[in-house]
Amino acid sequence: MLETNHQDKKQAETSDEIRFVPESIRNDLSYRQLNELESHYQEYWTWLQQTGKIPQRKVGFAPGSVSDQFHRTTQFHRWVWARTETISRRITHAHADAYEKALAQDRIQTKNEKPYAEGSKRKLQQAVVNYFRFKSNRTGEEPWTPSLTFTQSEYDQADYFNLKERDRLYEAALTYDDVGKYDNLSPETRDRYKAYFAQKLGKPKAEVTPDDFERSRTSWKIPSLVSVALDLGARPAFISRCSKLWYKPETGVFQIPKDESPKNDACWEPGLSTRSVQATNKWLRQRDAMPKYDGIETLWLNREANPYRSDSLNYLLDQLLEEAGINQSNRKITWMSIRRSTGTYLTHFRSLAYAKEQLRHKSRQSTLRYVEIPVEARQNALDQLSEHSVAKLGDTQVNSIDDKSVSSSEVRYDD
Structure with a gap:
């Protein structure tokens, strides 16, 4: 029944065979x-x-x-x-x-x-x-x-990013850690950023080189990660497990095997935008030249050479939000805000079925929980409403306000 016995207690050996006990x-x-x-x-x-x-x-x-x-x-x-x-x-x-x-x-x-x-x-x-x-x-x-x-649930807690914020988030990924060319910086600015990169790279300030500046400003890791997340509505678990072997640049998709797919029931093949394909292709070329990725299949590693997890992704998101100037006041913004945003806009621009497939949900009810009517759609509807005369609202004619009679125009209900 395994209880600690302090009589004649022998300290346990912690060999490589011990994998599960904390x-x-x-x-x-x-x-x-x-x-x-x-x-x-x-x-x-x-x-x-x-x-x-x-x-x-x-x-x-x-x-x-x-x-x-x-x-x-x-x-x-x-x-x-x-x-x-x-x-x-x-x-x-x-x-x-x-x-x-x-x-x-x-x-x-x-x-x-x-x-x-x-x-x-x-x-x-x-x-x-x-x-x-x-x-x-x-x-x-x-x-x-x-x-x-x-x-x-997570999708209830997190607010979603609107279209402008999605664009600004990716733009922030493009400028992330780009402090300019080393030779163009003043000595004072160089010194300040050397301290920043020393902390980030885990090395003494004196060992930070111009190459560190250049690698940081030209890396496509964060743009690739953020763009893929925006396309897929990727959960932290997907980012953590994502393998370079899943990515198929010739077709612009990920092919996730059955035993690695979110539902563990069938292969999953989510599509990617041209932007994500281009950014990920550039990242793979850079990745192949980096020693810390030798023998590693994980597509993106954090600065400690570990897979990203929820906490490190939310930390990255906080930095991107600050870079993008996205307002967080009175909002619950987490990494899951990306997923909720993707579900909302795929449903709005395409269909609920399309969003369901891209988010890898088993039922439409699951997808509906992620979906809101986008603020842009509500604003557009109100603009249309205010632009129409009292006598005409869309295709419905108001024949007589006094009699409160309305024509029998066709009313269409969304599924």
Whole structure:
């Protein structure tokens, strides 16, 4: 049942074979305890991959989602262990009830000591549900049923970018970190930017060279990343996993294999704009000459040579918003604002079905949650309304205001 035993405790060995047990607790376990917990977690990981999403149909989560589900589960376990002062697999429904109550009361917070958003609480709660489903499958014990509902999702929290803001966001990506040619800068300006690049590149200021300035101002990484995100409405998980092998420059698409696609059910082939194809082609040529990408398939890495994640993408977005001068007051702007914007405008300019396919949704209802009537469309409708006389509004004739009679012109309802 794996509980810490302080008698004759032997410090666990943390070899390469230990992949799933969080490092923060490894030293608190004996060798055998560590290996037992590792086996348990490995079994859970496999269950998530093969069965966890829809157990009845034996449908597993996509690779990126497996990792997210697993880490949310271990977060729940660490919370229980911290309060019981015992590292044990004896985790009960009472622990789960206390955990969701603590989430609801904001007693569980992010690393930045801020309350979780409702959508994040729902995901943490669902990870607990999944873990008890796994235990039920293995031991026959009852699954856990939540008593609270966290309904708000990421797309509800984030406001969308309008058309002008989408253009400005990409323009900001083009000017990002372009401080000008080294030879054209004054000594004072060079010194100031050397300090900036030293911090960004993680090297002493004295080692910052003119080549660092030039690489920064000519890099196509950020324009490629931002343009692709705007085209696909890409979630952070897609940016994190995106492989250069998926990109097909000759056809201007990504071809994502079934086992890597968001729904893990079929190959996905989203199209790209000409702008994205051109920017990504330029980035790939630069990328091939960069040693930190040797042997790495991930298309975009951050400055620490790690895949981008939600926090690093939101940090990048904050910098781009400042560069673009996009107003954030009284708005909830996150990386998911890009996805909501893409869904809104694809639906407006093409169709709901088109947006559904590009965003990789299974149902139109999912896409509808991302969609708003764009502000430009509302303004245009009001302009048309104000320009028409009282006697004529579109194709509908007002025959007699006094009699309040209206012609029987055809009324068309949107699907």
